[in-house]
Amino acid sequence: MTQSGAGNRLENLWDDAKAASMTESEKLLYRSNLLGSDKRVTNYGGGNTSAKAMEVDPLSGEAVEVLWVKGSGGDIGSMKMDGFASLYMDKLEALKGKYRGLEHEDEMVGYLPHCTFDLNPRAASIDTPLHAYVPRKHVDHVHSDAIIAIAASVNSKDLTAEIFGDEIGWLPWKKPGFELGLWLEKFAKDNPEAKGAVLESHGLFTWGDTAEECYQTTLDVINKAAEWLEDRTAGKPVFGGEKLPTLPAEQRRDIAAKLMPVIRGLISKDRHKVGHFDGQQAVLEFVGSNMLEELAPLGTSCPDHFLRTKIRPLVVDFDPANPDLDATIASLPDAIAAYRDDYAAYYDRCKHTDSPALRDPNAVVYLIPGVGMITFALDKATARISGEFYVNAINVMRGASGVSTYQGLPEQEAFDIEYWLLEEAKLQRMPKPKSLAGRIALVTGGAGGIGAATAERLLREGACVMLADIDATALEEVTKGFAARHGKDAVRGVQMNVTDEAQVARAFAETAVEFGGLDILVSNAGIASSSPVEETTLALWNKNMDILSTGYFLVSRDAFRMLRAQDIGGSVVFVASKNGLAASPNASAYCTAKAAEIHLARCLALEGAEGGIRVNVVNPDAVLRGSKIWEGDWLDQRASTYKTDKEGLEEMYRQRSMLKRSVLPEDIAEGIYFFASDLSAKSTGNIINVDAGNVQAFTR
Incomplete structure (x- = not known):
């Protein structure tokens, strides 16, 4: 393995032993992942890589030259071989004869499928010609912050020459496509000693005759740019120095937790959004700097950054030196409305006769001085990635403003990228969103049988889920399992005792700062006890009331506060019990607390209706498998009451039911999903019994 780099420089991780037995296409994947x-x-999903290799034509059996190039979508860091498109080079060369000029450039994408090698289903991207026509075997295109800082400077051509001499060339801004591919070809042929080119406001192309040479060149060019920038900016204040102070970390998260549900409500009237908070050092330096007001309106330069972060961010009116959060919250409706009006005006100024219709006019990026950055998107992963892209943009602005003057994309060019018909076609091909996409749920008792089954059901439908449970060990295990199955972005865990006001408040604050707000509360935490009334201690009675009545009140109260702050409705689902409707022997404390829980739900349904907050109840009965309340004393007590053991108890409950069927946690989760989703959009104050039929528990 070769080694290079020092300090924070990129290190050559190429392993000759690993690469020795690889084909050229496999070396391309290896290089791409590195x-x-x-x-x-x-950045994530950004850039593309390619290799030209000799392959056996499946029809003729002859060796033909094939371009392997990252296909449409995907991420070079995590992609596999199926992420590459493969195309005949001779057919790609023939495409030059079909090119009718810049005004007809987009039609060339329609010809790319005719060049497909070996029926590869991966669609070729708009960047394919940029790789095909460079007369080298291996080509990398990346969006390094250090390089884009040079590319986004007003004198980027001069800076490129100063840093790299003749080794790396420079090309002016041109939207990616066929024409830019021809430009790169001409440059490479006219400058055979050059190893690559900086594209103005875009990124870097490098090339080589072997996979390892191309990889090394990419690292060397980025390292050289980074070193040059560091030397030139050493000793200079970042972004002109600090204008506003940075608040302590805990206070920043607390402010974000209060702001995010309000912003989310204002921008989610048509479609629910999910939020992400970022308080890293790079963000804090920018939002508190003297150059924030100058740079933020300029927007980003690299097309990849721009597509993820919109034309510009919204800077929230907040002064960390004299914080007045109530005033900031009061200012948000007008600020967000003004942003929408500004965005619509931008659309009207720049649209073409065939432009797609105006899209969501709300900001993606929200900058809060002294606090950090909030991003919102249709799902958590996109919100997080959008934030990462804006951090890339911040790094670019830091570098460019430190050595020159930063420039974003010209407004019309930015519009033409954002509303590109090819991008619109890509958006139209996206799958239909799942039923709970953009929804945020908090599930109490989330590590237990019913809670975990419910979380699984909600996650499968696209919701983000905060699991809350008093058992830290079980919570960690269950959360890790969900993260492995559904992705780390979709699930979080917070330890919470539902009877502790402070812990409940903290759990809701964590939900807000991790996901942006709340749409669904599943109040499921519970215990069970069995004892004849004359043997029921006051402590046992109070424990049932504390958890099953007071606990449900506390979590509902905080849920209502957040749902009202958002003002986009919501769903509260109580997991009660058949015992709340039908008396059961030796369980007066449990039955009474469950009855109180059901009546609390009715009261809340009455209070929440005018705000679109629906409150409903699911009543399970005899859910033995996987349910934590059936562990230990409760199981023994109920078995004793009915003169049987665990297996006999399950059979007894099954035979007692009208349908003669066992009730499982997954059955309860289906009832909860019904009330949580829009399937029950016109239902509130209702009860679903999931008990396999019990005439005593009929609600009417």
């Missing part, structure tokens, strides 16, 4: 593993090289 490059994409470091965000200093390129």
